[in-house]
Amino acid sequence: MITMLIVLAFIVANIAMVISNKSSFKILFSFLTSLIVFIFLNNIKYEYSDLYITFVIFMNFIFLGYVKFSQTGRVRVLPSSRNRMTNNLIPIVSTLISTLVVVILLNNVSDEILERDILSMKESAFNYFQDFNIMFVTGVTITILFFYIVKRVKE
Amino acid sequence: MTYILLISLIFITSAVSIYMMFARQNAVDSFVGLSHMFTLFVLVSHYIELIEKISFEGSLIIIFGVVFVVTALSISIIRFKQYQSSGNSNIEG
Numbered sequence: 001m002i003t004m005l006i007v008l009a010f011i012v013a014n015i016a017m018v019i020s021n022k023s024s025f026k027i028l029f030s031f032l033t034s035l036i037v038f039i040f041l042n043n044i045k046y047e048y049s050d051l052y053i054t055f056v057i058f059m060n061f062i063f064l065g066y067v068k069f070s071q072t073g074r075v076r077v078l079p080s081s082r083n084r085m086t087n088n089l090i091p092i093v094s095t096l097i098s099t100l101v102v103v104i105l106l107n108n109v110s111d112e113i114l115e116r117d118i119l120s121m122k123e124s125a126f127n128y129f130q131d132f133n134i135m136f137v138t139g140v141t142i143t144i145l146f147f148y149i150v151k152r153v154k155e
Numbered sequence: 156m157t158y159i160l161l162i163s164l165i166f167i168t169s170a171v172s173i174y175m176m177f178a179r180q181n182a183v184d185s186f187v188g189l190s191h192m193f194t195l196f197v198l199v200s201h202y203i204e205l206i207e208k209i210s211f212e213g214s215l216i217i218i219f220g221v222v223f224v225v226t227a228l229s230i231s232i233i234r235f236k237q238y239q240s241s242g243n244s245n246i247e248g
Binding site: 003006007010011014017018023026027030033034037040041044046047048051052054055056058059060062063065066067069070092094095097098 | 167171184
């Protein structure tokens, strides 16, 4: 039940990220999806989830810094021809390189998905609302949402 | 159940990142697609660990994280340089 809830929250956050217009909200929702993945990895006791959240926070910091700096207007000059090459080439090249690594690794994986006893992990029966961290995060999110809605209603 | 969850998370992440990276050509979309690709690679590496019963001991996360952070830094620097020389036609907002 709680795992289905996690997937539902993930899908809702993804849809909100795709729909949202402002880039700050887009980065915020993508960070929310990364947090959901982090909670999931933490729940199945993956030891290196701290490394994952560290890199995600660092990347999101870079993205937000770029967006906020480009919104100041200090860099923006007169509109001219679009930069088609360098903008869109680098992520594609980097993802292709990383995909190659993953394909090389996947080469030896046998198809044992349907076998039952291959996994040592079981269905998690973990009460999420006893964790203090999750309670804190939900409290902070609800307060931020409340203040945002109050600000929007006033306008 | 957690197995199915992991697989579905991998599929959703890949679909969203591919959509964000190719469907709309905006800076923020490619950034968000990059971070989702990083999530996808971490999930896939953990999946390989579970199936093969081996442990990478976090080395793959470090490699992919460094690759993607350097990519993000270089993208932002290249875009700023490009904008200073020839201007910006799409406004990031």
